[in-house]
Amino acid sequence: MQFYCTLVQTPFRQQSITDKFANFSICPKFVEYTKIFPKIETLRIAQENGVWDKDCWDYMHCHMQCLNQFLMSNDDMAVIFEDQILMHKDFAQHLPNIISRFVNLDLDIMLLGYNNVVDSQQPIVFHQYSVETCRCQMYMIRRRYAEHVFTYFGPHSIYQESNLLNPGAYPAWPPYSADRIIARMCGPKELVIPPMCVNDDYTNHQNIYI
Numbered sequence: 001m002q003f004y005c006t007l008v009q010t011p012f013r014q015q016s017i018t019d020k021f022a023n024f025s026i027c028p029k030f031v032e033y034t035k036i037f038p039k040i041e042t043l044r045i046a047q048e049n050g051v052w053d054k055d056c057w058d059y060m061h062c063h064m065q066c067l068n069q070f071l072m073s074n075d076d077m078a079v080i081f082e083d084q085i086l087m088h089k090d091f092a093q094h095l096p097n098i099i100s101r102f103v104n105l106d107l108d109i110m111l112l113g114y115n116n117v118v119d120s121q122q123p124i125v126f127h128q129y130s131v132e133t134c135r136c137q138m139y140m141i142r143r144r145y146a147e148h149v150f151t152y153f154g155p156h157s158i159y160q161e162s163n164l165l166n167p168g169a170y171p172a173w174p175p176y177s178a179d180r181i182i183a184r185m186c187g188p189k190e191l192v193i194p195p196m197c198v199n200d201d202y203t204n205h206q207n208i209y210i
Contacts, residue, residue: 001099003028003079004069006062013083020210024092028081031066033058036155038164046164056177063136063178064154067146077102078146081138085113085197086209094124098140098192101126108145108186113137113197121208122194129191136178138197145186153181 005017005028014030021028035058037043046052063080070078088094102110110126115135153159153176163176183189198209 001075001077001079002070002073003081004066005030006066006080006082007033007059017083017085020087023089023210024087024095026092029069031062031069033062033065036061038161042161042164051164051175053175053177056175060153060176060178060181061155063182064150067141067150068154070141070146071143071150076143077140078143079112079138079140080136081113081197082136084200085137086200086202088194088196089208089210090121091196094192094196097124098196101190102140102142105188105190106142107140107188107190108142109183109189110140111136111183111189111191111195112139113195114183114191115199116195125193126190127193129189136182137195137199139182141182149182149185153185 003021003026005014017028017030038046038057043052059082062082066080070080098110098112101107111129113135114129115137151157160176194208202209
């Protein structure tokens with residue numbers, strides 16, 4: 001199982017992530033983001049309608065490019081994560097239990113980092129989550145679900161253009177955002193408490209995250 005890191009903005013950040021994961025004997029794969037832009041006319045209409053969000057667009061395509069790299073492998077599951085994180089110091093200890101749970105329950109996705117913090121050193125627990133939980137800082141994903149996401153929401157999908165041209169035309173369709181699509185448009189799903197990563201600006205009172 002490979003770990004893929006999205007949107008490395010500086011060599012310093014890449015080295016920082018490399019050093020963090022060396023603590024867990026994990027060598028992540030850094031996926032360099034190749035910028036993708038909507039068609040000029042589509043962008044103009046989206047800007048006029050006030051629905052253009054460049055950050056959401058960029059991060060969504062960062063995740064798509066990581067998923068694409070994963071799908072070019074022979075693995076059945078992968079971990080995708082963003083680069084502005086601190087890792088739980090006991091991640092390596094918890095990982096076998098997380099993998100076992102993910103496999104045994106045949107989950108589509110397991111959120112490992114989701115922008116909520118439980119500052120606790122208690123044993124980890126697992127919960128199904130509601131659609132209000134919508135952050136893809138780090139997640140374990142199944143190949144079948146990655147294929148679904150990439151096919152229906154990826155860079156060559158009708159969805160990404162339609163979402164900009166006709167916002168609200170399809171109420172069941174979320175905005176073109178990794179947090180709103182990848183974390184929500186799935187089958188069996190869970191999250192782990194406490195999260196295995198947090199934002200790198202988190203005030204780390206108990207020194208749980210490194």
